[in-house]
Amino acid sequence: MEEILVLTEARLRTALGEPDARAAVTFLGTDRxxxxxxxxxxxxxxxxxxxxxxxxxxxxxxxxxxxTDAESGPRAELVLSLRAGAADTDQVLRPLAVLAASPQVEGVIVAPGNSLDLGAPLWPGAPFSSVLVGEPGGLVADLELAAPLEPVRFLPLLPMTPNEAAWKRVRGARELEERWLTHGTDLRDPLRRSVTLD
Incomplete structure (x- = not known):
């Protein structure tokens, strides 16, 4: 496990540069x-x-x-991109750790198209309490591991307003993503409003 995390951090540094801050969270009965x-x-x-x-x-x-097999199964990390300075987005650190722990705590398999709901704002005053899991391979390339281990995939998180989350539950992830694209929605804007929905 430790070796995988070392390789994973190296891949993040290669793709995104050196981190300028880090925070650690440990939940009762889980890993760090x-x-x-x-x-x-x-x-x-x-x-x-x-x-x-x-x-x-x-x-x-x-x-x-x-x-269950201790080796086989999908592996992932989560990546959230936001415009800096418009909101106190650094408060998102603990909520992100909660989402990362959900496979171990709740037995959830996090995959593209899934919704992850925190039940509270992503950071104080945020208009989002849930995220849509996007497709991997764009910002950070998959990290291949020695067989039989599956690669580590870096899944982008796309914040959703409550209206968007409700619309996605009815219409699906693809239609919500198409709506964002059609309206030129800036998904990195931490203060954005909900996209126009029918």
Missing amino acids: YEVLRFRDTEGGSGVVRYATLGMSGRPMTDPSALV
Whole structure:
């Protein structure tokens, strides 16, 4: 497990640069989870990225399976990208650790198209309490591990307003993503309003 986390952090550093802050959270009966903060100082985009570290140490397993394998199963870490300075987004560190712990605590398999709901704002005053899990492979490439281990995938998180989350439950992730695209929604805006929904 420790070796996988070392490789995972190295992949994050290769893709995002050096983290300028990190926080660790341990929940009762679980492993330690860290959240690393990366600021885009070279690109000048004003984007801050938060990435979990610890979720990939164990594979996610189906809670209904009668027999589980300690090695096989999908592995992932979560990445959230936001525009810096408009809100106190650094308060998202603990909520992200909660989401990263959900496979171990609740037996959830986190995969693209899933909704993850915190039941509280992602940070104080945030208009979002849930996220849509996006497709991996864009910002941070998958980390291949020695067989039979599955690769570590870096899953982007897309904040959803309560209206968007409700609409997604009825219409599905693909239609919500198409709606965002059609309206040119800036998903990195920590203060954005809900996209226009039919």
